[in-house]
Amino acid sequence: MSQSPSLENPKPQSADARPKKPLDIVVKLALMVFFGSFGLIWGGMYLSRPDRSIPPYSVESQEGSAVSVHVPPWTSDTEIETLIERFRRVGHETRNFGLMKIRPTTPEDAHSRYQRMTIYIFTHDAWAEADILHKYLAGDDREVRDGFRRALRGMYRLTDVEAEGRIGPLLDGAESAATAAYSRQLFKESVASPP
Numbered sequence: 001m002s003q004s005p006s007l008e009n010p011k012p013q014s015a016d017a018r019p020k021k022p023l024d025i026v027v028k029l030a031l032m033v034f035f036g037s038f039g040l041i042w043g044g045m046y047l048s049r050p051d052r053s054i055p056p057y058s059v060e061s062q063e064g065s066a067v068s069v070h071v072p073p074w075t076s077d078t079e080i081e082t083l084i085e086r087f088r089r090v091g092h093e094t095r096n097f098g099l100m101k102i103r104p105t106t107p108e109d110a111h112s113r114y115q116r117m118t119i120y121i122f123t124h125d126a127w128a129e130a131d132i133l134h135k136y137l138a139g140d141d142r143e144v145r146d147g148f149r150r151a152l153r154g155m156y157r158l159t160d161v162e163a164e165g166r167i168g169p170l171l172d173g174a175e176s177a178a179t180a181a182y183s184r185q186l187f188k189e190s191v192a193s194p195p
Contacts, residue, residue, distance in 0.1 A: 053082065053086075054079070054082050054083045054086050055071050055072070055075045055079040055080070055082070055083055056071065056072060057069050057070065057071045057083060057121075058070050058101075059101045059102055060122075060125060060128035060129060060130070061128060061129060061130035061132075061133045062102065062103055062105075062133075063130070063133055063134055063137060064105065064137075065105040065106060065116045065117045065118060066117075066118050066120070066133060066137055067102055067105070067117060067118070067119045067120065068119075068120050068122065068127070068128035068129070068130075068132075068133045069083075069119055069120065069121045069122070069128065070121075070122055070123070070125045070128040071083070071121060071122070071123055071153070072123065073123045073124070075123055075153075077153075077167055077168075080121055080153055080154040080167060081154070081165075081167055081186060083121065083154070084121070084154050084155075084156050084165040084166075084167070084186060085165070085186075086100070087100070087119060087156040087158075087165070088156065088163060088165055088187065091114075091156075091158045091163050091191060092163070092191060092192075095112050095113075095114045095115075095158075096114070097114045097117070098113075102114070102117070102119075105117040111160070114158070115159075115160050116158065116159050116160065117156075117157070117158050118155065118156070118157045118158075119155065119156040119157075120133075120148075120152055120154075120155055121152070121153050121154035121155065121156075122151055122152065122153055123153050124151055127147070127148060127151040127152075132144060132148065136148040149169055149170040149171075150169045151169070152168070152169045152170055153167070153168070153169075154166065154167050154168070155170065158191070161190055161191065162188065162189065162190055162191060163187070163188075163189055163190075163191045164185070164187065164188045164189075165185070165186040165187045165188075166183070166184070166185050166186060167183070167184055167186055168182045168183030168184060169182070169183050170183070171183055
């Protein structure tokens with residue numbers, strides 16, 4: 001009588017068939033900390049990401065209600081218009097320009113800390129510096145005043161009753177036709193006073 005080979009010589013059990021030991025609690029804790037830290041880092045980066053709908057900008061100087069802003073030299077007119085539109089929206093909705101990195105322009109005003117302001121936008125950072133802004137506002141140096149107005153790439157002005165946005169240099173009337181064609185008013189409208 002012959003028996004089947006499987007009954008005569010049983011196969012040894014493989015290493016995979018052995019029951020697996022559960023992970024130690026310390027290993028589980030280490031894995032939770034490891035993956036949790038990646039989750040926190042990703043979440044923090046996502047929540048603090050820069051606003052990509054407007055061009056990158058920096059507030060270079062501020063004197064009273066005048067603010068000089070610098071954008072990179074490769075910023076297009078369309079991107080500057082987008083930035084001016086964002087200023088316009090903030091001016092209409094909340095007038096909280098602190099979120100836009102601007103210090104209060106009228107801190108003593110009981111109605112709003114941003115009752116009046118003029119934002120000058122430049123692509124050349126030298127024109128946005130504090131001493132140039134001060135000389136422009138003083139109005140003593142005609143050369144600085146004219147250069148400041150020609151170097152301007154955009155402007156946003158807000159008062160208690162009106163908002164204005166412009167692209168291009170400010171004109172005195174003595175500019176060429178090409179400069180006049182480049183400079184234009186985007187909007188000039190009345191706004192409600194802040195509550």
